[in-house]
Amino acid sequence: MTNEDIISPGNARFGASSRGRFRDRRPHGPVIDQEGREIPESSLRDGIRRFQFDFAHSSANPFGELTREQRLARFETLAKLLDIAFLLPGTKIRYGVDGVIRLIPVVGDILATAFSLWLVREARALGAPWHVTARMLGNVAVDGVVGLVPLAGDAFDVLFRANMRNVRLLRRWLDKQPR
DSSP states (O other), rough: OOOOHHTTSSTTTSHHHHHHHHHOOOSSSSSEEESEEEEEEHHHHGGGGGGGOOOGTTOOOTTTSHHHHHHHHHHHHHHHHHHHHHEOTSSEEEEEEHHHHTTTTHHHHHHHHHHHHHHHHHHHHHTHHHHHHHHHHHHHHHHHHHHHHHHHTHHHHHHOOOHHHHHHHHHHHHHHSSO
């Protein structure tokens, strides 16, 4: 390739013949979704207004119909991610995303508390009775209120691990239930 081919905008590579090919944006051939089903032409005409996600029949729905074991596994995984996902280098101290989020003043504390409250809601969906969820809410409240104190609250959050305490409470209750 010569310098003339690179510098001149009207060369054959970028000429009018190639420009015309990219101006026509209509699809050529069938349009297929992620699961291999063909999308009908009628739904493509209206563009994005008519595009809909079909979460009910998709494996991409994290809130779909889950078994009890799947819910419990998700509950434990999220609690571990929030409280003990990482190891402080050179020590045996574990911390999670919750401790990192709480470093952002006020907004981080609200977000971390919201994640913890969502886990309590999941425990309720698993069938936890009111006395177990009340203790879980107490753990979240202590973690949230003390977490508002700058720096000392963040250190308390790393050591208190409210979500892991809630996992133990739920596990203890589930172990007492008849199968």
